[in-house]
Amino acid sequence: MTWPVPGERETVAPVTRRDGDLDAQLLEIFFDRVPMGIAVFDKDLRLQRCNRTWAGFFTHYLGVPAESVTPGKGMFELIPGQEEVTAPLLDAALAGQVVRQAAHRLCTEDIVTYWDVVFAPTFVDGEVTGFVDIVTDATERVRAYEQLEQRISGLTAIADAMTVQHPLEKTLRQVARSVRSATRAAAAAVIVWEDSDLLTLAHYGDDGLPAGYRAAVEATYALGARSLIRDVANDSRINVIRGFRTHALADPDYAPLHPMWDGVDYEDAVVVPLGSRGRCVGCVLLYVKAGREVDQDERTFLQAIADQAAVAVENAHLFQDAESHATLVERQRLSRELHDSVSQALFAMTLHASAVARELSSRGTPPTDPVAAGVAALGELTRGAKAEMRALIFELRPDALAAEGLVVALRRQAAALASREGLPIDVVGPARRLPLEASTEEHLYRLVLEALNNAAKHSGARGVEVLIEVSDTGGTPVLTVVVSDDGRGFDPLAVGPGHLGQATMRDRAAACGAEFEVSSAAGEGCTVTVRLPVGEPVAPPTA
Template structure:
């Protein structure tokens, strides 16, 4: 198309793109320099291409900007805002001028703001942490240039890092087993570095690096599910503590822009709020349960224990009456009195054990070492059993101030109580040691063994011990033989945040 030189000079100075289109076919007749930059191609290759600027002519023309998408050959789509002018008659024919600008990043930002609003609403209204984090992962995955998303958190109960939100990937449940297998082969886990250093990591070409590294072999098929290149890990920070990480797999052909990184940090802030809120709710529930346990302990001590004590006094009084009765009533009353006294003694021992178990704050108030030492001294004084405690010095510093300390104390107390109650030992020994992020607890005695466990049955106490161990991805095993004593072994994982701080997670 022929345009006079003065007009070309003027139009080429404009910052916005200008295109002259055929009135009947919307094809490009001519564009200015800015349009070449925006559409990412020179004039000669764009001449004759059909544009998305439609409709043209008639009543559709307006001063209001409209939006269209320009598909770059072998590249990312560009979002354009444009306005259409009045038709012009040139020597070579009638054309319609269109002024346009690149609003791709602006439109992305609008979508991100909308996503943030939706996630903030979820955080405020949904009580399920999994639902909230899955919704956040979905919002991130739907944003421009993202192939897949994971939200991983450090659970307050000390289990391994968990994927609590995911979008784009399948078989989410297998991810951490594969990740840990890669770690064991020497792979560098950026998520743990993100948590330890509490900063965002951007790794260009991460997919190619992982595929080329044999250490990542367990995860090769998993990461190959999606078409991605770069990896971004953003920490979930609340009150200076890393609660988890937002991991994003950037789609092939896209790059991490400043806008995307800022958006991910904003989503991570929302996710951290959700995790922190859920953790506070969980702690409130634990506090409520603790207070209820203490109330039950007080009621048992002030009411039931006193009533049982009164029954014991009545039984002993009955024995005195029996001695003044003639035969054969004196022997029968004495027998009943002796049986009642034995039952009262057993109930009192059981109640003391229950009251002791219902004191959930003992380890928190005294510290784990002091609480266990007091337990050992109480057993020696009350039951006449020699009690030995072997405590790894690391255990006190690692466990004090954690919920794990209380569960460890209750497991040891229950094991000792079972031994004293059922196995009639002369000696009981409790040992605690920490190795590679695992706490090992062993309680052994020289008694007659636990008949209930040998018969395949188990009381509430054994069930409670196993439940407490499972809270920390652990287990409880019991070996018992007639005349050979009982050995209770428990393994519990340390809280994940403490393993991360020491580097155990990498």
């Protein structure tokens, strides 16, 4: 590295040709041209002379004006505020010792530098007259070592966090913290998207960003702001988006984030994709100052971090799948046991109650007789309990929904509810299975059950209809699910959006990207409507 020479002034005496004094000439050349900084000080710590390298260090790192690096200046005029860390070394040199110090740390205002220094005393007639200061810049070496330690520490911390006991969010926060620390980025975030919905955040962690940043990011996704980050991440390479902040501030889709970018000192964004099984599941996002370059060494580190984060995401998914499988196995076991024990017992009780009722009738016992009435009530109770048990067994077997589809599953549950509540429920829908994602099917199933339960318990209806159909009028097939009853109805504005489970139904509709509407009026029943774009047309509905 070539250091700047302070102005046009040289603090080194010019080399003059003196015949017969070759040693002196060589010494002058050595003093002037070596890459080490050399300076001579007297006992009062005042500079006597220095070479251009020594002066260049001060000008380059500490911002000391060139005219200040001149003979007569005191040591601590040149490096103010360093007495505590430097004076002990100088005292030892002035006591006649040669002092060597590796990576000596100097901190002037916001600048931290490191120096390999030697202070060697000078003598005249056996008396110390001053010292020679020989310095070599160790700043880059120390910073490289610190950066290596930070990277190793970061990778270790991430590895420690990658256990099944730690939530994935905690691991991702550790990833963001490690990346920010090791790269000295202004801020960092890790974003993981849903498998089936690339506009929905599944997991998130950040470091150096204000509270509420995640919510703002999710809000921007809801507005459709995806081109700047996700499209770059899908490129599968580490990319730097120049002027990211300026570009995003001009984009109304990023409006939720605009207030959080006031007064920040970053402009560009570095996007590191998270790859898992051949697909992009998210990215590590670094916010950096304008023009910041990412060298190959840093890219290698970032890729290693991203690989670890991707493994953490994959592990979390596998663990979740394993837990789901274990839950499914346990549900199936309970379902079998309930079917083989309680359900059979209820069936037997129903048969016995029917047999007793027939026997009483054959003997001429009137229905109003207490015994006959009790047997009839027992029969009703056992039939209702059987319906409840069928519904419970179906609920314990979520694979039935996956195996049979939304329409068939709703018909089963509607039949059980109708038997239990004595309320006629018709389910009309396509004979062919609807092309829905499993999560969407689950949300719609639960939403319709909520609407049916509301109608059965609160509406006073004489009948309920569930209509499921797909229309294809605008080029994109739209699934419409309508649950309507002929009950007493209500005023939606008077009772509020949370009435009768509306909030739960609305949340489920939003979770699968559907439109949700409730229409009702006093004495006119209630209609719940859900509309959702689907992948392909299906067959006409059948009862």
